[in-house]
Amino acid sequence: MKKPIWIKYISQLATLNSDVKGPRSKEAMSDLGLIEDGSLWLEDGKIQAVGTTDELSERYADRIQEAEIVDATGHLVTPGLVDPHTHVVYGGSREREFEMRLEGATYMDIMNAGGGIHATARMTREATEEELFEQTTRRLDSFLQHGVTTVEGKSGYGMNLETELKQLRMMKRLQEAHAIDLVPTFMGAHAVPPEFKGREDEFVDHIINDMLPIVAEEKLAEFNDVFCELGVYTPEQSEKILEAGKKLGLTPKIHADEIEPYGGAELAAKVGAISAEHLLKASDEGIQAMAKAGTLACLLPATALYLREDAAAGRKMVDEGVAVAISTDCNPGSSPTTSMPLVMNLACISMRLTPAEALTAATYNAACAINRQNVVGSLEVGKQADLVLWNVKNYQELQYLFGVNHVKAVWKKGVQVVS
Ligand code: NIG
Ligand code: FE
Numbered sequence: 001m002k003k004p005i006w007i008k009y010i011s012q013l014a015t016l017n018s019d020v021k022g023p024r025s026k027e028a029m030s031d032l033g034l035i036e037d038g039s040l041w042l043e044d045g046k047i048q049a050v051g052t053t054d055e056l057s058e059r060y061a062d063r064i065q066e067a068e069i070v071d072a073t074g075h076l077v078t079p080g081l082v083d084p085h086t087h088v089v090y091g092g093s094r095e096r097e098f099e100m101r102l103e104g105a106t107y108m109d110i111m112n113a114g115g116g117i118h119a120t121a122r123m124t125r126e127a128t129e130e131e132l133f134e135q136t137t138r139r140l141d142s143f144l145q146h147g148v149t150t151v152e153g154k155s156g157y158g159m160n161l162e163t164e165l166k167q168l169r170m171m172k173r174l175q176e177a178h179a180i181d182l183v184p185t186f187m188g189a190h191a192v193p194p195e196f197k198g199r200e201d202e203f204v205d206h207i208i209n210d211m212l213p214i215v216a217e218e219k220l221a222e223f224n225d226v227f228c229e230l231g232v233y234t235p236e237q238s239e240k241i242l243e244a245g246k247k248l249g250l251t252p253k254i255h256a257d258e259i260e261p262y263g264g265a266e267l268a269a270k271v272g273a274i275s276a277e278h279l280l281k282a283s284d285e286g287i288q289a290m291a292k293a294g295t296l297a298c299l300l301p302a303t304a305l306y307l308r309e310d311a312a313a314g315r316k317m318v319d320e321g322v323a324v325a326i327s328t329d330c331n332p333g334s335s336p337t338t339s340m341p342l343v344m345n346l347a348c349i350s351m352r353l354t355p356a357e358a359l360t361a362a363t364y365n366a367a368c369a370i371n372r373q374n375v376v377g378s379l380e381v382g383k384q385a386d387l388v389l390w391n392v393k394n395y396q397e398l399q400y401l402f403g404v405n406h407v408k409a410v411w412k413k414g415v416q417v418v419s
Contacts, residue, residue, distance in 0.1 A: 004043040005385075005414065006060065006067040007077065008053045012394045013038025014078045015050055016364045016378035023296050023323030023368040029357040032395060033378070038077065041067075042385040045413040050379055075408065076394055078359065079379050080149025080386030081340040082366035084183075085253075085277050085298050087331035088143075088153045089136045089167045089174075092123025094332045107307055107334060108231060108259060117157070117191040120332050124157035124167065132170050133177075139330065140180045142338040144417055147407045149386040152183040152327075152370045154225055156190030161211055164188055168220035179412045183370045185253060186212070186221035189233050189241050204237045208244040216248035222371070223274070224250035228267060230260040235267045242271045251371070257281040258303075269293035275325065275369040279312045280304055287313070291321040296369045299361075300329040301346035302337050314351025325365040326358065345402035355399035385414035 017033035018024065024031070039056040041049040049056055060067070097110050097119075110116045124132070143151055153171050158164035164186070171184045188207040196203035215221050224245030228238040242252040252271050256264025258278035265286025268276035275296040276282075282290075290297060297317050304311040318324055326347045329335040337343075340362055347358040367377025376386050389409040392398045398406060410418035 004041060004048070004063070004067045005070065005411070006039070006041055006056065006064065007070040007072050007389075008039045008056065010038040010040070010072040010077045011074050012036060012076045013040070013050070013379070014076065014359060014395050015380065016079055016360065017050070017380050022373065023294065024360055024365055025321045025323040026318065029318060029324070029360045029365070030354065032356050032359060040077070040379065040387070042411065042414045045385055045415070047379055047381055047383050047385050050381060072389055074393055076390040076392050076398060078388050078390065078395070079363045079377055080388055080410065080412065081147045081362050082150045082370070082372065082377055083143065083148050083327050083330070083340055084152045084275070084325050084366045084369035085300065085327035085329055086151055086153050087156060087329070088139050088151060089132060089155070089170050090120050090124050090157045090332055091127030091132060091135065092120060092332065093336070094119055097333060111191065112231070114194070116333055118194065120157045121159055121163070121191070121193065125160070125163045129166070129170070132166070133173065136170065136174060137178060139338055140174065140178050144180055144410060144412070145407060146339050146341055146405055147388040147390075147410055148180070148338070148340050149410065149412050150181040150183065150367070150370070150372060150376050152185055154185040154187040155221070156187030156225070159188065159190060159193040161214070164211060165214065165220070168215065172220065179415070179417045181376070183372065184221045185223035185225050186215045186245070186250065187225040187227075188212070189226040189238070191227065191232060200237065204240060207241055212245055212248055212250070216250060221250060223253045225253040225255060227255040228262060228264040229255065229258060230262050235263045239267060239271060242273070246271070253277065257283070257286065265290055268295045274371065277327070278303065280309055282312065287317055287320055287322060295322070296325055296365065297322045298325045298327055298369050299347065299351060300327055300335065301350050302343050303329045303335040305346060305350065306335050311346070311350035314347060314353050318353065318357060323365055323368065324353070324357070324361050325369040326361040327366065339405070341398070341405060341407070342403060344399055348399050349402065355396045358399055359395050385411055387411050
């Protein structure tokens, strides 16, 4: 039997425990369930008790001898961060495109010339299983070093059945091999592959008839995502793919209104998507429709910065009652980062979320965006013991000292994985 772990004297424990269950919006995003001089008892991979150091000292008085004790004086402790939107499984890299964009090319110029997503699709198709495993493992290690303990990952760099399945099966293998929990999303409609140029509707049918049924049958994904964007998939095509996925038990997600306003936010509300992502150019009507439908906004401020675009209207979305989550969008083109702490900083700086809202967006609401809120995203009795000990004393300092990795230690399922 492994020893229990008793973490005590935590200067500030942000439990994220609140009466609001399910996506948090408005004031509920500021409720961090703070405990000063906090304490946690971890056992069997789960959180067994949460309270003040005094409360737990009394409760576990006769078991303290058996525990491994961690003194967290001067430190903040939060739930493990959750990244609800990544493209973490891919081959190769695209540093030349970074230079090209600085020289004036746009993201869409590069993609339409056969680069961008198409370039990564070629490199992912060519990558061997072992190369893909090794490359992705390095990125997952980096996520963990940045305090992230759960990561959603999308396919979409295959755009043919074989490679889409290769990416999704790789996620299954990594779920077994790596400490991080991976949540898989199918994204066959990430771009239109060159073989189907001019025959977009045929590719949509191919996704619906030949790809989705196998993905569902093999239980390779929980979510179904589409790049609904001018020049990629229309709202009508996107709706068709998302509705087909729904019939097979896959929950819709949408890359919406990233480059142009295109009705993606409205579509997310209409199809009952769990979340709409990006939303840099979302319309006011779209934001209102999302608030009404209870669709989460998954905002990606590192992508906006990297593409040198204005960030999404995060402040406005929170004020209008949309529950906001944030994510790295980790991918080789528009956001090659694994740093959720940087994304929290940017959520404050470029979207005017408060430090408390940014933490909720990166933990509890992020868990809601991938339907994991009953397992992770807050520190509550019975939940997975996924937590981060930070080299700062409170949550404001975490967001204020920006661009720095403040992680001191990480526990995943009660096991210390970063020290
Ligand atoms: O979320 N916009 C579409 N997909 C990704 C970028 C993928 C890539 O450039 O490789 C995104 O930004
Ligand atoms: Fe993305």
